[in-house]
Amino acid sequence: MDVMLMMSIYVFVLAIFVGFEVISKVPPLLHTPLMSGSNAISGITLVGSLIAAGEGHGGISVILGMIAVIVATINVVGGFMVTDRMLEMFKRDTSKPAK
Amino acid sequence: MNVFSAIAYLVAAVLFIMGLKLLSSPKTARRGNMLGAIGMLIAVVVTLTDQLIIDYTYIIAGLVIGGAIGAFLARKVQMTAMPQLVGLLNGFGGAASTLVAYAEYMRFTAEGIDPAGHAWVALILSLLIGTVTLTGSVIAAAKLQGTMSSAPILYPFQKHLNALMLLGVLVMGGFFLMDPSLWYLLPIIIGVSAVLGVTSTIPIGGADMPVVISLLNSYSGMAAAATGFVLGNNVLIVAGTLVGASGFILTDIMCKAMNRSLGNVLFAGVGAEFVAGSTETEQRTVVRYTADDAAYIIENAQSVIIIPGYGLAVAQAQHVCQELVSMLQARGIEARYAIHPVAGRMPGHMNVLLAEANAPYDILLEMEQINDDFKNTDVALVLGANDVVNPAARYKKESPLYGMPILNVDHARTVMVCKRSLNPGFAGEDNELFYDKKTMMVFGDAKATLTKLVQLLKK
Numbered sequence: 001m002d003v004m005l006m007m008s009i010y011v012f013v014l015a016i017f018v019g020f021e022v023i024s025k026v027p028p029l030l031h032t033p034l035m036s037g038s039n040a041i042s043g044i045t046l047v048g049s050l051i052a053a054g055e056g057h058g059g060i061s062v063i064l065g066m067i068a069v070i071v072a073t074i075n076v077v078g079g080f081m082v083t084d085r086m087l088e089m090f091k092r093d094t095s096k097p098a099k
Numbered sequence: 100m101n102v103f104s105a106i107a108y109l110v111a112a113v114l115f116i117m118g119l120k121l122l123s124s125p126k127t128a129r130r131g132n133m134l135g136a137i138g139m140l141i142a143v144v145v146t147l148t149d150q151l152i153i154d155y156t157y158i159i160a161g162l163v164i165g166g167a168i169g170a171f172l173a174r175k176v177q178m179t180a181m182p183q184l185v186g187l188l189n190g191f192g193g194a195a196s197t198l199v200a201y202a203e204y205m206r207f208t209a210e211g212i213d214p215a216g217h218a219w220v221a222l223i224l225s226l227l228i229g230t231v232t233l234t235g236s237v238i239a240a241a242k243l244q245g246t247m248s249s250a251p252i253l254y255p256f257q258k259h260l261n262a263l264m265l266l267g268v269l270v271m272g273g274f275f276l277m278d279p280s281l282w283y284l285l286p287i288i289i290g291v292s293a294v295l296g297v298t299s300t301i302p303i304g305g306a307d308m309p310v311v312i313s314l315l316n317s318y319s320g321m322a323a324a325a326t327g328f329v330l331g332n333n334v335l336i337v338a339g340t341l342v343g344a345s346g347f348i349l350t351d352i353m354c355k356a357m358n359r360s361l362g363n364v365l366f367a368g369v370g371a372e373f374v375a376g377s378t379e380t381e382q383r384t385v386v387r388y389t390a391d392d393a394a395y396i397i398e399n400a401q402s403v404i405i406i407p408g409y410g411l412a413v414a415q416a417q418h419v420c421q422e423l424v425s426m427l428q429a430r431g432i433e434a435r436y437a438i439h440p441v442a443g444r445m446p447g448h449m450n451v452l453l454a455e456a457n458a459p460y461d462i463l464l465e466m467e468q469i470n471d472d473f474k475n476t477d478v479a480l481v482l483g484a485n486d487v488v489n490p491a492a493r494y495k496k497e498s499p500l501y502g503m504p505i506l507n508v509d510h511a512r513t514v515m516v517c518k519r520s521l522n523p524g525f526a527g528e529d530n531e532l533f534y535d536k537k538t539m540m541v542f543g544d545a546k547a548t549l550t551k552l553v554q555l556l557k558k
Contacts, residue, residue: 005217008328008336015337018116019344025123028440028465031349031447034122035316036185037132038345041115042319044139044338045195047146048330052202053161054152061205066157068198073165074172075191080136081173082184086451087129093459 033086040079046072107145108334114138115338119345125460142334178455179412182312182445186240189315193232196322197289200225200329204285219279221328223272226285227292229322234296236315239308242300243444249305257302264295299365306409306486306525308444310353310364317346349446356440358492358502385521388539390548393515394555396539400477400513402433404469406506407449408442410483410518416546420482421456423553435462437469437479437506439487470507479511483545485524490532499526514538517548 026034049072053065114134121131152158176184200222207214241247268291275284303311320342327335354361397403405424411417427434436458442449450463473479481488488508492500508514509532516533519542523529533540541548 002215004331005215008331008333011333012324012328012336012340015340016344019119019341020348022116022120022123023341023345023348025120027123028352028438028447029450029460029463030122030125030128031352032181032185032445032451033128033132033447034119034345035313035349035446036181036188037122037135038119038342039185039188039192039316039319041118041135041139041338042189042192042316042323042342043195044115044142044335045192045199045323045326046139047142047332048199048203048326048335049161049195050143050146050158051149051151051330052199052206053157054154055206061202061209062154062157064198064202064205066161068195068202069158069161070165070168071191071198072195073162074169075188075195076139077166077169078173078184078191079169079188080132080139081170082176082181082188083132084129085173086178086181086454087125087132089451089454089457090125090128090460091454091457092125093461 029090030087033083036079036086037083040076040083043072043075043079046076104145104149107141108332111138111142111145112334112337114141115341119341178417178452179415180244181451182308182443182448183240183243185445186236186243186312186315189312189319190233190236190240192319193229193236193315193322195229196225196319196326197229197233199326200229201285201289203326203329208282213279216276218329218331219276220272221325223268223275223288225322225325225329226288227268227272228318228325230289230292231296231299232315232318232322234293235300235311235318236296238297238300239303239311239315242305243308249308251304252301257298261295261299264291264298267291268295303364304525305444306441307357307364309441309446309448310350310357310361312445313346313349313353314361314365315346317343317350320344320346353441353446356504358504383534385533385538385540388515388541390541390543390551391555393539393541393548394552396513396515397427397432397478397480397552398430398556400432402476403427403435403478403480404473404476404511405434405436406442406479406481406484406488406508407436407438407453408482408484408487409444409448410485411545412443412448412452412483414483414545414547416482416544416549417452417456417458419546419549419553421453421458423549423556424458424462426553426556435464435469437466437473437508438463439466439484439506442484442487466504466506473507473510476511477513479508479514481508481514481516481518482549483518485518485530486526486528488532489524489526489528489530491528491530495528498528500528508532509535512537515541517541517543517545519544 049068118135324339
C-alpha cells in the first residue's frame with residue numbers, strides 16, 4: 001500500500017470523527033440550513049471537475065468535465081446562497097427583553 | 100500538487116469544519132455558512148492556478164452557466180419549495196461526482212496511466228453512489244413537487260430486485276478491477292445505478308421523505324469522498340466525509356423520531372399497506388366547531404401551543420399563523436410552537452417555514468423542551484399535523500406508529516385541530532385524538548381558518 005493512500009485513509013477516518021463531533025451539536029432548529037450548507041460543501045467535486053474540463057485533451061472528456069463544472073457550480077452557488085437566505089430569516093424574539 | 104496548493108486545500112478544509120461548527124447556533128450560523136463559501140472559493144481559485152489546466156474556455160463557460168442557474172434557483176425558489184430544491188441540489192452534487200470520476204477514467208486511458216488498485220475501487224464506488232444520488236434525488240424532488248404522486252409505488256419482489264441490482268454493480272465492478280480494459284462495464288454500471296436510484300426511491304412515501312432527503316445528502320458527501328480517493332485529493336475526502344457524516348446523523352435522528360430502522364423506512368413502503376387496514380374502524384363522531392368557537396376559547400386562554408405540520412406548509416399558512424401568535428403575545432397570552440423532528444418533509448422544515456414568517460426562533464421549541472408543558476397549557480392548536488400527535492403511538496402495539504415519540508398534545512386542557520378532513524395521516528392510523536371530548540375539530544384549510552381567527556380576534 002503506498003504512502004499517499006495511507007495518508008488519505010488517515011484523513012478519511014479522522015474526518016469521520018470530526019464530522020460526527022461537530023455536526024451532532026447542531027440543534028434541530030438549524031437542520032435544514034445544515035443540510036443545504038453541507039450539501040454546498042459536497043460540491044467540492046467542483047475542484048475535480050475544473051481539472052477535467054481544463055486538461056485540454058479535447059473530445060468527450062472535456063465535455064464531461066464542462067457538464068461536471070456546471071452541475072457542481074449549481075450545487076455550490078445554489079447551496080451556499082439558499083442557506084444564507086434561510087439563515088438570514090432566523091431572528092431572536094425582540095418582543096420580550098432578553099433574559 | 101505543489102506545496103502552495105496543498106496548504107490552500109488544507110485551509111479550505113479547516114474553513115469547512117469551522118463553518119459547520121458555527122452552524123450549531125442561530126447567532127453564528129450565517130457566519131459559518133460564509134466561512135464554508137470562502138473555503139470553497141479558496142479551493143476553486145487554487146485549482147484554477149494548477150499547471151494541469153491548460154484550457155480555460157470550458158471552465159469559464161461552465162462556471163458562468165452553473166453559477167447563473169444556481170443563483171437563480173437560490174433566489175427565486177419559494178420557501179415552501181425548499182425541500183425539493185435541497186433534494187435537487189443533492190442530486191447535482193452526485194452527478195458531478197459521477198462525471199468527474201468518469202472523466203478521470205478517460206484521462207487514465209488517454210494518457211496511458213495505470214493507477215493503483217484503490218483508485219479503481221474508488222472509481223466504481225463514485226460512479227455507483229453518485230448516480231444513485233442523482234436519480235434518487237430527482238425522484239424525491241418530483242415527489243415533493245407533486246410532479247409525481249407522493250404515494251409509495253410498490254411491486255412484487257421490489258427489495259429483491261434492488262438487492263440484485265446492487266449486487267450486479269458490485270460484481271461488474273469486481274470484473275472491472277481484475278481487467279480495467281473492460282471499458283464497457285462502466286457505462287453499464289452507471290446505467291444500473293441510475294435504475295437503482297429510481298427503484299429504491301419510488302417505494303418511499305411522503306412522510307418518510309425527511310429520511311430519504313437526509314440519506315441522499317449523506318450519499319452526495321460519500322460520492323464526493325470517493326471521488327477524492329480517485330483523484331488522490333484530500334480536500335475532497337475531508338469535505339465529502341463531513342457531509343457524509345452530517346447526512347448520516349440527520350438520517351439517524353429522523354429514524355429515531357419515527358421509531359423505525361433505516362431498513363424499515365427504505366424497504367417497508369409504509370402508507371400503502373396500512374391504509375387498507377384502517378378503514379374497518381367503527382363509526383365514531385367528532386364534534387365540529389367553527390372558527391368563532393375557537394376564537395372564543397383562545398381569547399380566554401393564558402397559554403397556547405401551536406403544533407405545525409405539513410398541512411401548514413401546503414396551505415402556505417405560516418405568515419397568518421405567526422400573525423396570530425404575535426396577536427396573542429400582544430394580549431399577554433403565552434404562545435409558542437412545538438416542533439416534532441419529523442414534522443414536514445425534511446429535517447427542520449417547520450423551523451425554516453416559520454422563520455420565513457418572522458417567527459422568533461426562541462419560541463420554536465423542540466419536542467423534548469416542550470412536551471412536559473402541555474399539561475399546564477390551555478390550548479394546543481394542531482395545524483395540519485396528524486401522526487406526530489396520535490396517542491396510538493404510545494400503546495397500540497399493532498399500529499405502524501407504535502413507539503414513535505409524539506407530542507403530548509392530549510395533555511393540554513383543550514385541543515384544537517385544524518384539518519381539511521378526517522382522513523388518517525400518512526401511516527394510515529386513525530387518530531383517536533380527534534374523537535376526544537376535549538378536542539375541537541375545526542374543519543377547513545389551515546390558511547382560511549387562521550385568517551378567520553385573526554379577523555375575529557382583531558375585533
